[in-house]
Amino acid sequence: MAILLGSIADDYTGASDLANTLTKNGLRTVQTVGIPDPTLALPDVDAVVVSLKIRSVPAPDAVTAATRAERWLRQRGAGHVLYKICSTFDSTDAGNIGPVTEALSEAAGGGSVLVTPAFPETGRTVYLGHLFVGSQPLNESPLKDHPLNPMHDANLVRVLARQSRNAVGLVDLTAIAAGPDAVKAKLDALRTAGVTIAIADAIFERDLETLGEIALETPVSTGASGLGLGLARALVRSGRISSGGATTADAIRPVGGLSAIVAGSCSKATLRQLDVAERSMPVLRLDPERLLAGPDEVATAISWAGDRISAGPVVIAASAAPETVSRLQSLYGREASGHAIETATSIITAELVQRGVRRLVIAGGETSGAAVDRLAIPAFLIGPEIAPGVPVLRTVGNTQGDMLLALKSGNFGGEDFFTAALAMMH
Ligand SMILES: Nc1ncnc2c1ncn2[C@@H]1O[C@H](COP(=O)(O)OP(=O)(O)OP(=O)(O)O)[C@@H](O)[C@H]1O
Numbered sequence: 268m269a270i271l272l273g274s275i276a277d278d279y280t281g282a283s284d285l286a287n288t289l290t291k292n293g294l295r296t297v298q299t300v301g302i303p304d305p306t307l308a309l310p311d312v313d314a315v316v317v318s319l320k321i322r323s324v325p326a327p328d329a330v331t332a333a334t335r336a337e338r339w340l341r342q343r344g345a346g347h348v349l350y351k352i353c354s355t356f357d358s359t360d361a362g363n364i365g366p367v368t369e370a371l372s373e374a375a376g377g378g379s380v381l382v383t384p385a386f387p388e389t390g391r392t393v394y395l396g397h398l399f400v401g402s403q404p405l406n407e408s409p410l411k412d413h414p415l416n417p418m419h420d421a422n423l424v425r426v427l428a429r430q431s432r433n434a435v436g437l438v439d440l441t442a443i444a445a446g447p448d449a450v451k452a453k454l455d456a457l458r459t460a461g462v463t464i465a466i467a468d469a470i471f472e473r474d475l476e477t478l479g480e481i482a483l484e485t486p487v488s489t490g491a492s493g494l495g496l497g498l499a500r501a502l503v504r505s506g507r508i509s510s511g512g513a514t515t516a517d518a519i520r521p522v523g524g525l526s527a528i529v530a531g532s533c534s535k536a537t538l539r540q541l542d543v544a545e546r547s548m549p550v551l552r553l554d555p556e557r558l559l560a561g562p563d564e565v566a567t568a569i570s571w572a573g574d575r576i577s578a579g580p581v582v583i584a585a586s587a588a589p590e591t592v593s594r595l596q597s598l599y600g601r602e603a604s605g606h607a608i609e610t611a612t613s614i615i616t617a618e619l620v621q622r623g624v625r626r627l628v629i630a631g632g633e634t635s636g637a638a639v640d641r642l643a644i645p646a647f648l649i650g651p652e653i654a655p656g657v658p659v660l661r662t663v664g665n666t667q668g669d670m671l672l673a674l675k676s677g678n679f680g681g682e683d684f685f686t687a688a689l690a691m692m693h
């Protein structure tokens with residue numbers, strides 16, 4: 268299997284978001300969970316997205332895991348590696364976007380690195396280095412209350428500089444609007460001044476097409492699905508994709524079995540989706556304090572689901588509003604409570620699969636990572652899009668048999684996302 272584009276995603280929902288974008292833009296793509304075992308049979312593809320769970324781990328651990336994945340991708344032919352981060356730049360000052368970007372660039376022998384989380388289809392745009400979520404600057408958006416990575420600064424040049432050893436530059440919209448040569452000239456000027464990593468503005472897809480063309484000439488870039496779109500379109504334009512495009516039909520063949528939804532995302536979008544789901548499905552709201560106190564709440568949830576699941580889909584959610592999350596965090600600590608809840612939701616997910624669930628929707632990147640790891644799913648084929656950034660996934664090499672999943676990034680999807688997802692999974 269020789270691939271053209273490699274990607275390392277810092278969480279599993281983000282990986283499926285990127286894989287969806289690459290597929291939609293003409294690249295046959297597979298999403299692996301970590302570096303796959305050499306015995307795993309993967310289809311012939313143009314792009315591989317290696318999903319890692321490194322967004323909120325200590326930076327040295329993230330660097331080690333990402334550089335191993337980079338080596339694996341290069342050995343399979345990847346000429347360019349995109350480090351897929353969140354379109355809302357989720358990270359802390361001690362966070363991983365800077366260290367991983369610098370490490371990947373060093374591993375590839377240096378060169379300029381474009382960094383942009385812009386993803387216009389979902390309202391993420393960058394102007395003069397400032398990230399907007401819809402019409403709000405990042406620090407005024409609901410991301411200010413994120414349980415693990417609250418974002419308090421919309422100026423990404425500043426945010427990335429705080430995480431990086433080296434200075435961070437800006438490729439502004441004026442250069443991007445002037446086209447690839449102007450972007451190249453700006454990167455060259457920055458390099459002459461000793462700056463190799465630059466946040467890039469992008470508002471429209473055409474900006475990302477320009478950035479994708481230049482990024483493809485470099486070994487490494489860092490960004491969200493928008494940059495994936497730019498890279499995929501540049502590859503297709505270059506004539507190097509000979510496969511005739513990507514299809515999603517194979518991935519969506521029916522699997523039967525029962526269906527369930529598990530949510531650990533506390534985003535505004537997920538909270539609304541849960542309220543709407545309550546109108547048509549049984550929804551169990553877990554008690555986070557009881558989840559942290561011991562195994563009883565997990566057992567209660569499994570028994571609650573067991574009584575209902577054969578009659579139709581059920582929803583189990585740890586998700587809570589910002590005030591409740593911060594109260595729990597002040598009692599037990601941010602990381603400890605997040606981790607304990609992820610463990611609990613992953614155990615519940617595995618028990619649901621034991622009881623015959625084969626169609627599964629999981630809301631939240633960390634939540635999805637913990638659950639997919641516990642299920643030991645090795646890889647996914649990419650099916651059709653449910654909502655921007657969220658495709659149907661079909662397991663590859665899964666010991667429980669074929670399953671269909673949707674790994675929903677916290678902020679993605681309309682208010683009826685859960686019913687829309689299940690309607691596409693048979
Ligand atoms: N009631 C709660 N109180 C505190 N933390 C919670 C609660 N419910 C869930 N969590 C934790 O909040 C975190 C949510 O992160 P997760 O990545 O799953 O969702 P997200 O950030 O909305 O999604 P994405 O990363 O895809 O945007 C997890 O660590 C989860 O365990």
Ligand SMILES: O=C(O)[C@@H](O)C(=O)CO
Nearest residue numbers: 281284353354491632676
């Ligand atoms: O880019 C995004 O917003 C998502 O793919 C994501 O990474 C959320 O975890």
